[in-house]
Amino acid sequence: MTKTIRNIFIIGVGLLLFSCEPQSLSIEDSEQYSRVFMQSAGDISIEKTYDITDEWHQLAFGAGYGGFNQLTENLVITFEVQPELVEPFNTQNGTNYEIAPENSYRLVQNTVTIPVGKTGSNSTRLEVNPLHFGGTRPVLIPVSIQSTTGSVRIEESKRTTYYVVSGGYVTNPYTPYAKNDWEIHDFSSEEDVNDEGPAWKAIDGDINTNWLTKWRRDANNQRPVHPHHVSIDMGVSQTMHGVQLFGRLGTNPTNMNHNFYLFPRLVNVEVSEDGSVWESAGIYSTALEPTPTPEFTIYFEQSVKGRYFRITVVNSHSNNGDTSAIAEIEAF
Structure with a gap:
């Protein structure tokens, strides 16, 4: 009897469900x-x-x-x-x-x-x-x-x-600017005894010569210390994306530290249109391992246009040295 009643209930619910039409959802506007x-x-x-x-x-x-x-x-x-x-x-x-x-x-x-x-x-x-x-x-x-x-x-x-x-940058996509009309605008010091390291040798196109800051001491046992700088007049205004620095070549290829200590470690680069008012292009660390042929390419975070640029060596790779040297400077 109970089973019969349950079956009748299930059938009734089923008929009720099948007789209901789906309700459509109405959204105003x-x-x-x-x-x-x-x-x-x-x-x-x-x-x-x-x-x-x-x-x-x-x-x-x-x-x-x-x-x-x-x-x-x-x-x-x-x-x-x-x-x-x-x-x-x-x-x-x-x-x-x-x-x-x-x-x-x-x-x-x-x-x-x-x-x-x-x-x-x-x-x-x-x-x-x-x-x-x-x-x-x-x-x-x-x-x-x-x-x-x-x-x-x-x-x-x-x-x-x-x-x-x-x-x-993976490689340098730019061609260095020609240096035919470049001139030294000014510098902090140079070793001019016996033509050992005048500033102009940093732009003479010869990697075997170099600008060497004055290392000989004066009568008071003093010599210039960091920072050292050299500024260059390119003759015309150029859009600069960076600079490349070549270090003084070592005469002993088996000695990794020979002359490497003179290579710039922290460098401030500035650009100017008139040689008086300067705009910073950034401060860069060369972070090199010792090598007898140091070289480093600096890529600017933002390209800068100017006729003059200045390289300031904040410190060199020597822990306690006063002197710095750059064999050649390129701009691109």
């Missing part, structure tokens, strides 16, 4: 909840680092759609780079990025399409060329949705993708 957004946009930036070569690299992105309603027509989204967003980004995040140089980036195609009934677009791309970043410092490229077709709103919190891009 559902269009107001539809949004278009950049799929790559977020609370943080996208960071990329490349080798500095003359090569274009691709950063793909697209657009998405979300809402209660399906798209009933194709949605075309237009993108643009917005340099004016760099300053508010820095203010909000406590950074000091600059916009990437205009010739270092390009939008290959500035529109994408989200087809009818779909929620994602095709991809387009931002291309960047690290050789034109102007140095190794990171730069910022904000890419935003400019507009869309139709009445769908843009989601402001995901409207912009911030790309932080930078480059590093």
